[in-house]
Amino acid sequence: MDALTAILDRLARASGAAAAASLAAIALIIGAQIVARLLGQQIPAADDFAGWAMAASAFLALPYALRNGDHIRVTLIAQMLPKSWHRGLDIVATAIGVGLACWGAWSVVRFVLDSWEFDEVAQGMLAVPLWIPQLSMAVGMVLFALMMADRLLRVSLGLPLSEKADGDASRTE
Template sequence: MRRALDALYAASAGLAALSLFAIFVVMMAQVAMREMNMQLPGADDLSAYLCVATTFFALGATFKRGELIRVGMGIERAGPRLRRAMELLVLALAAVLIGYVAWWTAQDVIFSREIEEVAQGTVPFPLWIPKLAMPLGSGILLIAILDEFVTVLRGEIPGYVRAAEERAAAGDFSAEV
């Protein structure tokens, strides 16, 4: 199970990287085409949707690596039992919130597909396709949160805490605010 979950997070991060690379390709195509007095139709819309895909697909892997913003001032000062209870509470609240986001973004995708909604820009492509990144990415983040919830339930240190501690031990404070 651990391998499958780690593969899911890696695949999601790969999709985020691919989306980011696609933004680069679109921007470079725009630059090249401007030099030839041409325009790439729909480039602005495509870049915007790729930004959303990059963000949502990166969420799960970023969370597991402990690189999302986390305010730990209170929780880090708590004793082990209180800290575990606080971690479980926060992870449960996060799961509810992200589950809500995943549900409603999925409903939006379904609705967009049902009404055959298309982009209003120069290229009228079906909007359910780029919108799909939101429920998929938030669903993967939900899985990552539940994964950490089970880890804490078992009495283990969450992966995001372990990753942050490893970075700090190596002298890397780049993710700390």
């Protein structure tokens, strides 16, 4: 289990780094577009690339955020139940989350494959094959589904999630 944990932790960190790089790319693209416009020029498809980077940052951040316990959890129901039911509730909620994450991953992967099969290209100034920027969405969702499945396994076996993901008392949930 330790080897799997190490691999998933590395994947989550890499995904988080890619999400951060995507946010930096947005800043660079927007900054370059501002400078270009001040000089009376325009960067072709800058809006498209900024939008794709925004999608990449959102999807690639999902696995990292889950691995670090940064997703918002609603504890209203758990607060109304006896403490002895909390673990069972966590297992059920995580199982539902796994199902939704797997369905989302399957749907996004299918979407990207459709774009690739039908040779879809961006309608903007540059004819970029759409599967290329969409690939980050598929990678993020597949990794998120893997992280959710690992969480379900850990919660079911009573294993620790991570230092941060176990939740601390000072964290608002």
